[in-house]
Amino acid sequence: MSAADFLLAPEVQKLLLLVYSRPACKFTADEIAKASKLTVEEVQQTQEHLVKCGILTKCKSTADDQEAVCANTSFVFYRELRGIALKSFAAAEPVRAMLRSKFKRSVLRAYLLGEDQQGMVELLVVHGHEVPDEKAMSAACRKLSVSIGRHLKVHVISGRQYATLTGRDDLGMKLAGASAMEVIAEGDTKAKPAAEREGLIESARKKLAALAR
Incomplete structure (x- = not known):
């Protein structure tokens, strides 16, 4: 074959x-x-x-x-x-389908971080401007755990937190590991990134420029 x-x-x-x-x-x-x-x-x-x-x-x-x-x-x-x-279609595809259907407006990115010896699958979810409902996410993951026959451990973080992850962070190390797999890329869903807050100086400069016109 x-x-x-x-x-x-x-x-x-x-x-x-x-x-x-x-x-x-x-x-x-x-x-x-x-x-x-x-x-x-x-x-x-x-x-x-x-x-x-x-x-x-x-x-x-x-x-x-x-x-x-x-x-x-x-x-x-x-x-x-x-x-x-187990890493590809057995876990990744069901996770991808669940996130795209139920949380398409809030999940910006998602990664499978790996599976331990007990069959626990770790999932990292990065949300955009809209935060996924905690109860809905927990219920969907419990249901998915039953269907794929493995427990899911889910981490939900903001896009800003994701951008600050480093190799010294526990999640950052797992994300950089060989077993990590991207299941939702930015642009795969309708989720929008959170608007970045402008610095006070930049904000003041724009206001002064507007007043000077």
Whole structure:
């Protein structure tokens, strides 16, 4: 299977999103189709391809003895592929979709900062002129945590705070780390940057210039 197949094929992404989120579980074609909203035929074709590549392995379902598949944790690139899956479409895409739909007027930028050994995903949200509602953001993140199977730890800061982050700050260090990934870039949403406050001297100069006209 080519890298393009793995990264771009929607059927592959949906199937691996489910299997890699719960690598110890066994999934029948019917279960995968129901969870991923693919047809059974699409699931069967895709999983056969992944089994031949060694990414998945066939097993028996514990429920009704049907044939099932599960993650092949002994596959030589298992850790790398699972890391790519969890970092990209398994976490980034759902987070991006949630922020763009529910907080498009307030979220200016957003970054996934990484995932710890317990599966906690850290998210940095930079707001613009409008501040996202705290209760709405908490509720949306709790709901998203359930759907992606991982807890979210969310930091919400202003654009001004973001601009002052340095390598000495905890968030600044994580933002500069190799695992950080931008999910919302400035301009991706309708959020507007906060208006910068003019310095007192600059403000006074403009007022004097206006009076002199």
